[in-house]
Amino acid sequence: MELALVVAVVVIALTFDYTNGFHDAANAIATSVSTRALTPRVALLMAAVMNFLGAFLGTEVASTVGKGIISTPTGRHGLVIVIAALIGAITWNMITWYFGLPSSSSHALIGGLVGAGLASTSTVLWSGILDKVVIPMILSPAVGFLGAFLVMTAILWLFRRSNPGKTTRGFRLAQSLSAAAMALGHGLQDAQKTMGVIFLALLTSGHVSAGDDIPTWVKLAAATAISLGTYSGGWRIMRTLGRRIIHLDPARGFASEAVAATVLYVMAIGLHAPVSTTHTITSAVMGAGATKRLSAVRWGVAKGIVTAWILTIPAAGAVAALCYAVAHLILE
Numbered sequence: 001m002e003l004a005l006v007v008a009v010v011v012i013a014l015t016f017d018y019t020n021g022f023h024d025a026a027n028a029i030a031t032s033v034s035t036r037a038l039t040p041r042v043a044l045l046m047a048a049v050m051n052f053l054g055a056f057l058g059t060e061v062a063s064t065v066g067k068g069i070i071s072t073p074t075g076r077h078g079l080v081i082v083i084a085a086l087i088g089a090i091t092w093n094m095i096t097w098y099f100g101l102p103s104s105s106s107h108a109l110i111g112g113l114v115g116a117g118l119a120s121t122s123t124v125l126w127s128g129i130l131d132k133v134v135i136p137m138i139l140s141p142a143v144g145f146l147g148a149f150l151v152m153t154a155i156l157w158l159f160r161r162s163n164p165g166k167t168t169r170g171f172r173l174a175q176s177l178s179a180a181a182m183a184l185g186h187g188l189q190d191a192q193k194t195m196g197v198i199f200l201a202l203l204t205s206g207h208v209s210a211g212d213d214i215p216t217w218v219k220l221a222a223a224t225a226i227s228l229g230t231y232s233g234g235w236r237i238m239r240t241l242g243r244r245i246i247h248l249d250p251a252r253g254f255a256s257e258a259v260a261a262t263v264l265y266v267m268a269i270g271l272h273a274p275v276s277t278t279h280t281i282t283s284a285v286m287g288a289g290a291t292k293r294l295s296a297v298r299w300g301v302a303k304g305i306v307t308a309w310i311l312t313i314p315a316a317g318a319v320a321a322l323c324y325a326v327a328h329l330i331l332e
Helices: 002-034 040-054 060-067 076-098 107-117 126-158 164-204 215-230 235-243 250-270 277-289 299-331
Strands: none
Touching: 002 076, 002 107, 002 164, 002 215, 002 250, 040 164, 040 215, 060 107, 060 164, 060 250, 076 107, 076 164, 107 126, 107 164, 107 277, 107 299, 126 164, 126 215, 126 235, 126 250, 126 277, 164 215, 164 277, 250 277
16 A cells, blocks of 8 residues: 555656646746747747756756655655645646646645645744745745846836847847746756655655665656646647736736746745746746836736735645545544
C-alpha cells in the first residue's frame, strides 16, 4: 500500500505540474501574443522549451517546498497528507482556470500543504512560510509594479525622439527575447515546486534522506510535465492577462516581461523563495500600463485578480483539509 501511495503522489504531482503549465502559460507569452510579437503556436512552443530548460537551472526552490513548509510524519500517514495537499492545489487551479483568473499555482500548492498539514495536526513551519512565502509574496508584485513603471518611464524618455514605427518593430523583436526569459524563469520557479513535493513524498516514505539531492528522474519528469502543459495552452487566462487588464504595445510588453523575469531569477537563485510568476507578471503589466495614465489600467479586472490572489492560499488549504479528512478515512 505504501509503495502504491508513493506512485499515486508522483502521478498526482505531475498532474498538478501539467495543470500548472497550461494555467500559467499566459504568464510567459500573453503580452507577446497580444502585441503580435509572436504567433500563439510559436509562443507556446518557445515557452514549453524554455520551461523545460528552466527546470534544470537549480533546486533551491524545490528544497524550500520539500523541506521548509511542513514536516510530515513518515509512512502512509505522511503520504496521505501530501496527496491531500496536491488535490487541493489542483482543484483551485481548475476553478480559477475555468473563470479565467490568473491566480497563483505556487500559492495553491503552498496553501494545500498548509491546509493538509493543519488538518492532520502535522508541524507547519510558520517561520519558513513567513520568510520564504509571505514576505516574497508581498515583495515580488510590488517590485514588479514599480520596476516595470520605472523601466517603461526610462524607455519613453530614451526613445522620445525616435521614429515610432522603427521603435515598435524593435521592441516587437526584443519581446521575443523577454518572453523567452520569462518562460525560463517560470520553469526555474514552478517546475521546482513539483520536484519539491515529489521529494517530500520520497522523504516521507524513506526512499531518500533529508540531505540528498533531487533525483535526476524527478527533475526530468517535472520538466516534461510542465512543458507539455504549457504547450497545451491556457487561452482563457491569456485573454485576461494580455488584453483585459490593459491594451499593451510592444514596448510595455517588453518592460513588463523583462522586469518580471528578473524578479523570478533573483527570488529563486538569490533568496530560494517560491514566488508566484502570475503575481509578478500581472503586477508588472499594471506598472508598465500605468505609464500611459492610471485610468488606462482596467482596475475592475485587476480587483478581481487581486481577490483571487487573496483567496488562493486559504481556499486551496480548505479543499486540501477536506480531502485529507476523506483520504484519512479511506486509506488509513
